[in-house]
Amino acid sequence: MSIVHVSDLHREYQQGAVTVKALRGVDLTIEPGEFTALMGPSGSGKTTLLNMIGALDRPTSGKLLVDGKDLASLSSSQLSDLRLHRLGFIFQSYNLIPVLSALENAEFVLQLQGMARDERRKRVRETLAQVGLAGMEDRRPGELSGGQQQRVAVARAIAGKPALVLADEPTANLDSATAQGLIELMEKLNHEHGITFLFATHDPRVMEAAHRVVRMVDGKVAEDLRK
Amino acid sequence: MSFLLTVAWRNLWRHKRRSLITATAMAVGVALCMATLAFNDGMFEAIFDVMIEQQLGHVQVHHPDYPKKRVMNDTLPAEILTRIDGEPGTVAAAPRLQGFALLGSETKSSGALLLGVDPEREPKVTPIGKRVVEGTFLPPGETGGIVLGLRLADELGVGLGDSVVAVTQASDGSLGNALYTVTGIVKTGSAQIDRSGAFVSVADLQDLLVLPDQLHNITILTDDATDIAPYAERLRADIASDTVEVQTWWEASPQSAQMMSMRDFSSVIVLGIVFGAAGLGILNTMMMSVFERTRELGVLKALGLRPTRMVGLILVESVLLASLAVSIGLALGGGLDAFLVLRGIDLSASAKEGISFSGVVLDPVIKGVVRWEGVAQVVGAVFFVSLASSLWPAIRAARLDPVESLRAE
Amino acid sequence: MMMLLLAAMAWAADPTIEELLLATDDAGRGDQSVAVIQMHVKTDRYERTMKMQAWAKGTERTLVRILEPAKDAGVTTLKVDDNLWNYLPKVDRTMKVPPGMMSGSWMGSHFSNDDLVKESRLSEDFTCEITGRPDDSGGNYVVSCVPKPEAPVVWGKVAATVTPDKVPVKVEYWDEKGELVRTMDYSDVRDVGNGRKMPFHMMLTPHDKPGEFTELTFESLDLTVQLDDGFFNLQSLQQR
Numbered sequence: 001m002s003i004v005h006v007s008d009l010h011r012e013y014q015q016g017a018v019t020v021k022a023l024r025g026v027d028l029t030i031e032p033g034e035f036t037a038l039m040g041p042s043g044s045g046k047t048t049l050l051n052m053i054g055a056l057d058r059p060t061s062g063k064l065l066v067d068g069k070d071l072a073s074l075s076s077s078q079l080s081d082l083r084l085h086r087l088g089f090i091f092q093s094y095n096l097i098p099v100l101s102a103l104e105n106a107e108f109v110l111q112l113q114g115m116a117r118d119e120r121r122k123r124v125r126e127t128l129a130q131v132g133l134a135g136m137e138d139r140r141p142g143e144l145s146g147g148q149q150q151r152v153a154v155a156r157a158i159a160g161k162p163a164l165v166l167a168d169e170p171t172a173n174l175d176s177a178t179a180q181g182l183i184e185l186m187e188k189l190n191h192e193h194g195i196t197f198l199f200a201t202h203d204p205r206v207m208e209a210a211h212r213v214v215r216m217v218d219g220k221v222a223e224d225l226r227k
Numbered sequence: 228m229s230f231l232l233t234v235a236w237r238n239l240w241r242h243k244r245r246s247l248i249t250a251t252a253m254a255v256g257v258a259l260c261m262a263t264l265a266f267n268d269g270m271f272e273a274i275f276d277v278m279i280e281q282q283l284g285h286v287q288v289h290h291p292d293y294p295k296k297r298v299m300n301d302t303l304p305a306e307i308l309t310r311i312d313g314e315p316g317t318v319a320a321a322p323r324l325q326g327f328a329l330l331g332s333e334t335k336s337s338g339a340l341l342l343g344v345d346p347e348r349e350p351k352v353t354p355i356g357k358r359v360v361e362g363t364f365l366p367p368g369e370t371g372g373i374v375l376g377l378r379l380a381d382e383l384g385v386g387l388g389d390s391v392v393a394v395t396q397a398s399d400g401s402l403g404n405a406l407y408t409v410t411g412i413v414k415t416g417s418a419q420i421d422r423s424g425a426f427v428s429v430a431d432l433q434d435l436l437v438l439p440d441q442l443h444n445i446t447i448l449t450d451d452a453t454d455i456a457p458y459a460e461r462l463r464a465d466i467a468s469d470t471v472e473v474q475t476w477w478e479a480s481p482q483s484a485q486m487m488s489m490r491d492f493s494s495v496i497v498l499g500i501v502f503g504a505a506g507l508g509i510l511n512t513m514m515m516s517v518f519e520r521t522r523e524l525g526v527l528k529a530l531g532l533r534p535t536r537m538v539g540l541i542l543v544e545s546v547l548l549a550s551l552a553v554s555i556g557l558a559l560g561g562g563l564d565a566f567l568v569l570r571g572i573d574l575s576a577s578a579k580e581g582i583s584f585s586g587v588v589l590d591p592v593i594k595g596v597v598r599w600e601g602v603a604q605v606v607g608a609v610f611f612v613s614l615a616s617s618l619w620p621a622i623r624a625a626r627l628d629p630v631e632s633l634r635a636e
Numbered sequence: 637m638m639m640l641l642l643a644a645m646a647w648a649a650d651p652t653i654e655e656l657l658l659a660t661d662d663a664g665r666g667d668q669s670v671a672v673i674q675m676h677v678k679t680d681r682y683e684r685t686m687k688m689q690a691w692a693k694g695t696e697r698t699l700v701r702i703l704e705p706a707k708d709a710g711v712t713t714l715k716v717d718d719n720l721w722n723y724l725p726k727v728d729r730t731m732k733v734p735p736g737m738m739s740g741s742w743m744g745s746h747f748s749n750d751d752l753v754k755e756s757r758l759s760e761d762f763t764c765e766i767t768g769r770p771d772d773s774g775g776n777y778v779v780s781c782v783p784k785p786e787a788p789v790v791w792g793k794v795a796a797t798v799t800p801d802k803v804p805v806k807v808e809y810w811d812e813k814g815e816l817v818r819t820m821d822y823s824d825v826r827d828v829g830n831g832r833k834m835p836f837h838m839m840l841t842p843h844d845k846p847g848e849f850t851e852l853t854f855e856s857l858d859l860t861v862q863l864d865d866g867f868f869n870l871q872s873l874q875q876r
Contacts, residue, residue: 056529056629077533084531091633095526099237109530111230156530300681331731338736392729394722399682400744401708406727 001068003164003196004030004053009062011048011219022048024219025062030198032163035190037207038200040216046200047168049216053198054087054166055079067163084112088157090167094149096141096156102128102148103137106155113160127155131185147178151185158189164196171203183209231536235544238516239551249512250552253609256501257556260605262563263497265595269567271490272596277416278483283476284321284352284446285455286462291472293443294479299326299398302441303471310466316449316458319351323444324432328395328403330375330425332383339379339425341393343432346372352448355413355426362387362411365428373407374426377414385409393427397437405435416590498604502612505552510616513545517620524624525632534625541621542614549613553606560605567595656779656798657764668693670861672703676851677745684744687855697868702743713742714873720749723873730873746818746840746850750790761787762794770800803833818842828859 011023022045030036038046051057052064055071064071067086074082083089096105103124110120128137131151141149150170157165167186171179187209189195199206207213215223239246279285288311290301302324311320324343329336346365350356356364365372373391375383385391389409397403407427415421433439449458455475463473477484517524528537571594669692676685687704691697698715702708710725720733733740738749761783768778780795792812797805807820822835836854 051630054529056633077535080528080531080533082531083529084533087531089529091526095522095633097234097523097526099234099241104233108230108234112531112536298681329731329734329737331729336731336734338734392724392727392731394724394731396741396744400677400679400684400741402711402722402724402743404724404727404729406729 001032002029002065003032003034003067004028004198005063005065006049006053007063009049009052009064010060011045011052011057012060022219023052023059023062026216026219026221028214028221028224030164030196032196033190033194034212035187035197035210036199036212036214037210038198038214038216039202039207040222044216045219046216048219050166050168050198050200053164054089055082084109085160086163088160088162088165090150090153090157090165090170092169092172094141094146094153094173096149096152098141101138101140102133102144102152102155105141105152106159109156109160124155124159127159128152130158130189131155145178147174147182150174150178150182154182154185154189158193158195162195164198167197167199167201169201169203170199171201171206179203180205231540231543232547235540235547238520238544239547242516245512245515246548246551249508250548250555252508253505253549253552254555254559256505257553257605257609258559258563260497260501260608261556261560261597261602262567262595264494264601264605265564265567265597266572266593267490267493267497268596268598268601269571269594271487273590273593275487278480278486279476282353282417283480283483285449285452285476286447286459287474287476287479288445288447288462288466289443289472289474290470294474299436299438301470302438302443303445305440305442307466307471308442308445311445311447311462314458314462314465316451316461318448318450319348320445320447321345321348321352322429322442323349323446324429324436324438324442325444326395326432326436328393328435330379330383331392331394332385332389335383337379337382337423339393339423340419341395341432341435342420342424342426343429344426345429349426352446355415358413358415359411360414362409364411364413365426366410370428370431371406371408372410372428374411374413375409376421376424377412378422379425380409380412387411391425393425393435395435397435399437401437403435403437405431407431494601494604498608502608505609506612506616509545509548509613510619512548513541513617513620516544517541517624521627521632525627525629528627529629529633537625537627538618538621541617541624545613545617545621546610549609553609556609557602557606560602564595564597568597571595655802656766656777656796657781667859668861668863669857669859670863671857672855674853674855675743675745676853677743678850679744679746679848680845682744686743691861691863691867693863693865693868697863697865699868699872708743711743712873714868714870716868721870721873728874730870746842746845746848761789767795768797776800776805801833804835816843824853828857832859 006026006028009023009026010021012019012021014020026045026049028049038049040046048057052059053066055066055074058071066082069082071079097108100108106127107120107124110123115123125137128134131154133148133151133155136144136148141152144152150173157167171182174182183205186197190197199210201207211227213223213225214221215225288303288307290303292298293301305322308320308322311317322345326341328339328341330339344355344365346369347367350364359374360377362374365374375385375391380386383391387409391407391409392404393407394402394404413421413426415424417424429442433441449455451458459473459475467473477487524537527540532540571592573592671690672687673690674685674687677683686702686708688700688702691699696717699712701712702710710723712723714721714723720738721730722733723730733749740749741747742749742751762781763784764779764781766777767780768776770776777798777800778795779798780793782793783789783791790811791809792814793810794807796807799805803825804822806822808816809818811817819841821839821841822837823839824837825833825835828834834857836857838852840850842848
């Protein structure tokens with residue numbers, strides 16, 4: 001079963017008097033284990049599409065199935081639960097909770113999922129070790145470098161064992177070496193643990209690492225390249 | 228839930244100064260409220276003392292017509308007193324007889340309310356003995372003494388040891404008259420008694436009024452001032468009849484009951500004013516807190532925090548803030564209360580003759596009284612107001628659009 | 637002829653309004669008198685009988701001393717003008733009745749202290765007219781009186797019924813609302829000398845207190861006595 005199935009997806013919104021057509025009939029299917037980069041110029045609709053798939057935004061029309069569920073039929077609480085249990089998010093600007101330590105930032109998703117304390121502590125420590133942050137569990141975001149913060153964000157995204165991790169320009173704020181390290185980390189997670197990744201990115205290094213590159217132009221899929 | 232608690236608690240300390248200022252402002256409100264309530268309750272307790280305990284007692288027994296008609300012959304048989312003494316819960320019972328009489332000294336005369344009391348029992352029910360400003364109260368076991376209200380003694384121009392004639396129309400129509408010797412002078416705080424009250428032994432007054440072995444009233448103190456009704460109910464079942472009525476103080480004096488109920492009313496006003504202000508403070512703090520963290524809250528929402536939990540997060544945060552305020556406030560207020568209870572506020576500078584409140588004269592030093600219900604009300608009000616005023620920010624947070632808020636800076 | 641003559645005589649003897657009022661005012665007292673009176677009071681609460689001796693000179697001066705019962709014997713009331721004193725032998729004190737107690741009962745009777753003091757003469761404080769004559773009022777005269785505007789009286793109207801030979805039969809008192817509040821009935825008319833007749837029994841009935849009354853029975857009445865004004869002073873009040 002596909003993790004994401006999108007067909008003829010449209011999204012319009014009002015910007016003052018102007019109707020902006022962000023998506024104009026997107027068709028896309030993503031299978032488990034894929035490592036896909038969505039690319040395209042600014043305004044091509046890749047972030048909008050990512051938000052749709054991330055159940056953060058609702059389409060104007062078209063079909064949108066995530067993890068086998070038709071998102072149009074879900075309430076906002078059900079969408080919350082879908083995001084909590086089935087999706088992981090990595091943002092450009094990390095978006096960690098500043099008052100929580102690295103451990104707690106990665107932990108709270110599990111906590112919200114209702115996992116018992118001992119199990120989730122163990123899982124989070126393992127996950128932080130996986131992303132190379134062993135020993136930094138108790139640091140707050142302010143005490144971590146950008147790359148380290150983004151690794152915490154990755155740990156947070158994958159700790160709950162989601163069906164799909166969505167990453168919006170995850171490397172954009174990082175220096176080149178750090179970005180390269182992060183990409184390798186995600187490749188490794190994809191390769192070794194079968195975690196499905198979908199990126200929206202400009203970063204050529206991400207495209208290079210991706211198995212599949214979907215190029216968007218003017219709110220439509222212009223090219224879908226599998227390597 | 229513990230996640231919400233952690234995030235909420237840490238958020239409070241993120242803006243240490245703001246949280247502390249808000250909490251301190253609320254704490255000052257709590258402390259002032261506690262002090263005001265303690266003062267208020269102290270004042271009402273003083274009023275209760277003067278009005279209820281000194282005059283009405285907890286429970287009264289009388290002929291059903293006596294309170295309204297004041298007919299001298301509507302009496303109780305004195306032996307009823309023995310039965311009241313035997314009633315469980317009776318702490319003290321004082322028999323009383325009263326009648327208007329003309330009191331005369333060598334040169335002057337004045338109408339007076341003669342209060343026939345049992346010299347031994349009366350001081351156990353009312354602190355009349357302590358109100359004696361000159362001489363002594365009626366000596367137990369003796370007759371022929373009279374204790375005059377301060378102003379009455381002035382008016383008659385008599386002092387200790389002087390003789391006073393009492394003339395009245397006795398119950399048999401005869402002109403009852405007797406000569407008493409002044410043993411003491413009282414200042415009770417009740418304007419009426421100080422101006423026209425005179426205490427004599429109940430036996431003397433029974434003679435004067437020709438009402439042998441009869442009483443107008445028995446005033447009872449029970450062992451629990453806050454739970455009088457069941458006692459009155461039991462006593463009623465035991466002794467009430469066509470000619471014997473048992474009344475609690477609030478039945479005997481509805482206007483006193485009404486006055487005491489003003490205590491709650493004034494408490495509500497105090498609580499209302501302080502917490503109206505506190506509520507606005509919290510609303511402001513929580514609103515700011517929500518607006519500042521739009522992005523952060525958007526992330527939480529994006530990561531799957533349900534809207535209801537979002538509401539919970541904000542409410543928990545305000546409850547924590549309230550808890551902090553309450554802790555500081557209880558400490559501050561406890562200090563103020565302790566001062567009020569131990570030292571009191573001396574109002575004698577502004578009210579030399581004591582404070583007059585609806586005809587009751589109070590001691591000029593008002594001592595605070597701390598009621599746990601009062602403190603609990605204040606604390607409850609803080610939490611209620613905190614929750615109520617952060618509900619709106621909480622709902623705003625719950626309705627955040629994650630896409631929009633992730634874009635926010 | 638005979639009939640005419642009788643009618644003429646009756647006309648000639650027709651009393652003036654002043655004579656009728658004086659008869660009422662002077663009942664039991666005369667100008668100067670000393671009397672022994674039994675007073676019987678009946679109220680809801682008690683019934684008592686007292687014997688007393690009363691000296692009177694006009695309406696201004698009165699001294700009443702209780703003779704019986706023994707418990708009250710010697711209690712004496714002195715009235716001079718608008719003042720009232722009681723002498724209490726048991727405590728050997730004289731007390732002036734203060735204004736506030738003037739409306740109180742005198743010796744437990746239905747007479748108030750005020751009744752003694754303001755024994756307002758009908759002829760002085762009231763405007764009177766004859767409203768009934770023997771022909772239409774059962775053989776008696778009726779004199780109706782309303783108080784003069786400034787008169788210190790509590791009644792709204794007083795009506796005296798007097799026989800043609802100037803003996804009072806009854807006096808009725810109405811309050812200001814026009815309600816009959818009390819009636820004084822006179823009876824047991826006796827000759828007191830000099831051709832004067834006086835009632836020896838008076839009964840005061842308050843209509844607002846059913847079943848209650850105060851009854852005065854004269855055991856003796858001496859109208860020939862000569863009394864000094866000085867007799868009515870605080871010294872004689874205390875004499876036993």
